[in-house]
Amino acid sequence: MEYIxxxxxNLEKEHICCAISGNKDVQVSSKKAWLADRFDEGLVFLKSVERGKCFIEYIPAENAWVPIEADGYTYIDCLWVSGAFKGHGYSSDLLNVCIQESKNKGKKGLCILCAAKKKTFLADPKFLKHKGFIVGDEADNGIQLWYLPFEEKAVAPRFKDCAKHPHIEEMGYVLYYTNQCPFNAKYVPVLEQTARDNGIPxxxxxxxSKEEAQNAPTPVTNYALFHDGEYVTNEQMNDKKFLKLI
Structure with a gap:
């Protein structure tokens, strides 16, 4: 497999989304605008030549848009391999590049969000365990921070207190989101309209901003839905899924 x-x-001409084919789509343009501002902060986006089939996105943990304490680590935003491309070692290829580059930069290790059982839009725990990752911390809602240390004495990364116990005071449905996930540009307005049409708070x-993300009341910041103060899900929803949840 060839990687780019x-x-x-080359951001404007390259395809960067796992499921959206058109580069002119508002979802893609919002994600690209987010990426453009992150490159100067050390973000790396490595993808296969196949459109949206395999890619890894990672950044120094100090600049990650998640509420973690992980100084000296590399944080993996996303490691994605599409269905037909699984089982060919591409995930390992991409992860190995991240490992080698992080070691060359003197990083302590890698970290990534996961859960004990596979959750939508989070890493696969079976794959991470196979690669030597271990759990560094776990929030009350079951979201875990896994890490791969490069040295035995490396301090484990952890969640900040604000994310360790996900809870907010506001009643009704409250969604925290960023432009890191391209789908939000389309589906957040859909949920807002659906809620208005159905009288749903x-x-x-x-x-x-990075600062807002690093102090958010949830481990997952690109999409986190709360109801009456309690965390519900990190799964992006269209109108039908949202109404079914209600």
């Missing part, structure tokens, strides 16, 4: 690193120079909170 997406940079500021709903508020979407757009996280627009």
């Amino acid at each position: 690193q997406v940079t500021k120079d 709903f508020r979407a909170i757009h996280i627009e």
Whole structure:
């Protein structure tokens, strides 16, 4: 498999989404705008030449849009291999590049969000365990922070207190989201309209800075839905899924 690193120079022409084919789609453009601002912070986006089939996105943990304490680590935003491409070693290829580059930069290790059982839009725990990752911390809602240390004495990364116990005071449905996930550009407005049409108390909170993300009340910041103060899900929803949840 041939891989391409997406940079500021080729961002506009490269395909960067796992499920959206058109580069002109508002979802893709919102994600690209988010990426463009992250490259100067050390973000790496490595993808296969196949459109959206295999890619890894990672960044120094100090600049990650998640509420973690992981100084000196590399944080993996996403490691994705599409169905037909699974089982060919591409995940290992991409992860190995991340490992080697992180070691070359003197990092302590890697970390990534996961859960004891596979959750939508989170890493596969079976794959991580196979690669030597271990659990560093776990939030009350079952979201875990897994890590791969490069040295035995490396301090395990952990969640900040704000994310360790996901809870908010606001009643109704409250959604925290970022532009890191391209789907939000389409589906967050869909949920807002659906809530208005059905008289459902709903508020979407757009996280627009690293500082906001690093102090969010949830381990997952790209999409986290709460109801009456309690965390519900990190799964992006269309109108039908949302109404079914209600």
